[in-house]
Every structure is written in structure tokens, then in C-alpha cells.
Amino acid sequence: MVYTADHPSTPDIEDLRARIPGWGVDRDPADRPSVPRERIDPAGTGAHWDFPERQPELRPRERSVEHKMLTPVFGTTAPLRGASGTMRRFAYRYSEGRAAHWLMLLAADRVDAIESHAQSFLGLHPDNPITQTGVRTEFTHNGLRARRGTTRVDTNHAWMDPFIVAGPWVVTAAVITRAVRLLRRG
Structure with a gap:
């Protein structure tokens, strides 16, 4: 389960072997050198928390398509605004593994800089x-x-x-x- 200390349930081994060719070839602990490090014991590591209380979402946030929900706590210091905000919202329609996602975010940063310069000229303290x-x-x-x-x-x-x-x-x-x-x- 995402963002919790609980270990997810393991699917049926025979079902995985039937579905995925080659699954389970390293199941034997003797074949895996990392077995001593693969302990799922939160108390042994000092991790002792459950899902924290969720921060209220006052405005719609951009969400990655890879995650089913926002993290329990997220930043709100720079809310999306203007053309750059629209570009950022559009970028999150793409997977984080695609160049289009990151290129749109880079372009949105440049647009945000231009918007900020223009806004400084309209205010009392230009850059x-x-x-x-x-x-x-x-x-x-x-x-x-x-x-x-x-x-x-x-x-x-x-x-x-x-x-x-x-x-x-x-x-x-x-x-x-x-x-x-x-x-x-x-």
C-alpha cells in the first residue's frame, strides 16, 4: 500500500509463474546475496508510523499519472497561476517518464519568468x-x-x-x- 508502513500482500506464487515467464528464478534465498537486507521489520529500522493525517487540499493540485493520490503533505507556497500554471497542469497529463512532461515544465518555468518580469513592471518595484x-x-x-x-x-x-x-x-x-x-x- 502506498505511503504506509504496511507491507503489501504478496500475490499467489503459482499465478505469477504462470503469468510472467521466468518469474521466481531468484526465489531460493541461497541464490540471492541480498537476503539478509530484505527484512520487512519496521520496528527494526526505527520506522514506526502509520498513514499521517492528510493536509486539506484547498485548491486543485497537479497530480502525476503514476500515483493514485497526493502525498499526505504537499507544498502550497507557489500556487499555479497564469499561462505558466496552465502549461504545468497540461504537463501532468503525461507520464513523468516522457520527455513531453519535463519539456513542458521547463517551458512553463520560462513563461513564469516572463510573467514575473511583466508583473514587476506593472508594480511599484520593477526588477x-x-x-x-x-x-x-x-x-x-x-x-x-x-x-x-x-x-x-x-x-x-x-x-x-x-x-x-x-x-x-x-x-x-x-x-x-x-x-x-x-x-x-x-
Whole structure:
């Protein structure tokens, strides 16, 4: 049984042998070197709990298709919201063993970052690209000197970093400038 200290019931051995070719070839303890470690004794390990009280689910949560229920306790600090939340909900329709599941979750993280940047511009405290992207530390903590003459792997893509980090800020500034000019003309 999932999430309990109870050991699940063992199916009938003859039924398993008939259903699964080769099942039970290692049933003889003499053939298995790990037998001494295969004790199911919760008291011997110090594990002494039963199924804990379930945390109330106030909002619908994303659920993996591999598990029949949520864990008894789960995080609620970052509830799903916006387009990124919709993408995450959609990703959980796929098995965790498929690339589509993880790629959609990665894409949802990028969308969430864009949503957060846009939300910061609408609020009273916009993001500061100089301090929050690490540009200032490049000058105050020997950024360029730390990359010269070393075998650091990140030197291969260092030329792209200004475009990746500053690119979205430049594009956003250009869009805002264009919008302001259009509003002044209109």
C-alpha cells in the first residue's frame, strides 16, 4: 500500500509463474546475496508510523499519472497561476517518464519568468537588471579575470550571455519606447 508502513500482500506464487515467464528464478534465498537486507521489520529500522493525517487540499493540485493520490503533505507556497500554471497542469497529463512532461515544465518555468518580469513592471518595484542578473558582480568580483586562463566549461558560451541576459531587457525597453511614441502621436 502506498505511503504506509504496511507491507503489501504478496500475490499467489503459482499465478505469477504462470503469468510472467521466468518469474521466481531468484526465489531460493541461497541464490540471492541480498537476503539478509530484505527484512520487512519496521520496528527494526526505527520506522514506526502509520498513514499521517492528510493536509486539506484547498485548491486543485497537479497530480502525476503514476500515483493514485497526493502525498499526505504537499507544498502550497507557489500556487499555479497564469499561462505558466496552465502549461504545468497540461504537463501532468503525461507520464513523468516522457520527455513531453519535463519539456513542458521547463517551458512553463520560462513563461513564469516572463510573467514575473511583466508583473514587476506593472508594480511599484520593477526588477533591477543590473543587480539581479549579476552584471554588477562581473565588475566587483573579478568576473572577466576568473574566466581567462582556466578550463571552466562556461567560457564556451560566455559570448552568448550578454544576449541571453540583456536581450529580454533591451527588447522590453524597445517595445515600451515604441508604445510611448505611438501614444504621444495618437
